[in-house]
Amino acid sequence: xxxxxxxxxxxxxxxxxxxxxxxxxxxxxxxxxxxxxxxxxxxxxxxxxxxxxxxxxxxxxxxxxxxxxxxxxxxxxxxxxxxxxxxxxxxxxxxxxxxxxxxxxxxxxxxxxxxxxxxxxxxxxxxxxxxxxxxxxxxxxxxxxxxxxxxxxxxxxxxxxxxxxxxxxxxxxxxx
Amino acid sequence: xxxxxxxxxxxxxxxxxxxxxxxxxxxxxxxxxxxxxxxxxxxxxxxxxxxxxxxxxxxxxxxxxxxxxxxxxxxxxxxxxxxxxxxxxxxxxxxxxxxxxxxxxxxxxxxxxxxxxxxxxxxxxxxxx
Numbered sequence: 625x626x627x628x629x630x631x632x633x634x635x636x637x638x639x640x641x642x643x644x645x646x647x648x649x650x651x652x653x654x655x656x657x658x659x660x661x662x663x664x665x666x667x668x669x670x671x672x673x674x675x676x677x678x679x680x681x682x683x684x685x686x687x688x689x690x691x692x693x694x695x696x697x698x699x700x701x702x703x704x705x706x707x708x709x710x711x712x713x714x715x716x717x718x719x720x721x722x723x724x725x726x727x728x729x730x731x732x733x734x735x736x737x738x739x740x741x742x743x744x745x746x747x748x749x750x751x752x753x754x755x756x757x758x759x760x761x762x763x764x765x766x767x768x769x770x771x772x773x774x775x776x777x778x779x780x781x782x783x784x785x786x787x788x789x790x791x792x793x794x795x796x797x798x799x800x
Numbered sequence: 801x802x803x804x805x806x807x808x809x810x811x812x813x814x815x816x817x818x819x820x821x822x823x824x825x826x827x828x829x830x831x832x833x834x835x836x837x838x839x840x841x842x843x844x845x846x847x848x849x850x851x852x853x854x855x856x857x858x859x860x861x862x863x864x865x866x867x868x869x870x871x872x873x874x875x876x877x878x879x880x881x882x883x884x885x886x887x888x889x890x891x892x893x894x895x896x897x898x899x900x901x902x903x904x905x906x907x908x909x910x911x912x913x914x915x916x917x918x919x920x921x922x923x924x925x926x927x928x929x
Contacts, residue, residue: 721821723821799845
């Protein structure tokens with residue numbers, strides 16, 4: 625998978641094709657984070673093959689729905705349980721991110737895993753992603769934001785955009 | 801209250817409602833046409849104006865506090881906003897505007913030069929220069 629742009633959450637439901645022996649097959653639902661519905665379906669089959677004995681050729685996808693965030697304006701602390709392949713083995717991880725939406729947090733996770741562990745998107749499996757209450761957060765980077773009177777300075781503001789290549793005076797980094 | 805210097809809501813002001821993390825804040829500007837959204841801190845310039853409400857206050861409360869504190873009027877009166885307005889005017893000048901500007905500048909400089917030169921003359925005459 626290529627984790628392009630911000631990922632979106634899909635609810636994919638699929639089942640094994642009904643046969644004469646088994647006219648009613650159970651439905652399986654998965655919460656897939658993917659850039660679009662096509663990749664979501666593909667990931668669904670990837671996971672389902674590992675978990676159950678049917679695949680794309682012997683099954684069918686019943687529905688693919690994009691799930692929008694319920695409260696996209698509420699800041700949440702997301703705990704993400706994942707499993708990834710490193711160069712020398714596969715490991716489980718628990719990571720925390722602060723974001724407005726689940727998709728935003730998962731996207732942050734993919735980017736972060738790429739940065740910190742050089743893990744590519746195809747080697748990451750998201751096991752579980754849930755909003756976590758502030759008191760139960762374990763990571764200091766997220767806990768430091770749990771301050772009702774939070775304040776921090778913006779010490780060195782580098783302006784990347786705008787400004788000429790050649791300037792008469794040195795640009796300043798102190799401004800509000 | 802912050803001025804949004806870049807990004808989709810460039811040029812507007814909004815109040816900071818909460819901090820998401822090191823790089824993003826939740827802003828809301830109901831009186832200035834900014835919907836509640838996450839915004840990168842790098843694209844925000846803080847103003848000296850401060851409005852009091854609890855963090856994560858609903859938009860209704862934010863709107864009430866902003867209108868009570870007359871934030872939009874204070875912003876429009878501030879020299880910062882006026883400077884931005886003048887910059888925008890300069891950029892939007894037509895050739896005719898530039899002509900008018902040139903003539904106005906020339907006229908003003910003539911008045912200054914006249915006053916300066918007459919002062920110089922009188923001082924030179926009095927032997928002070």
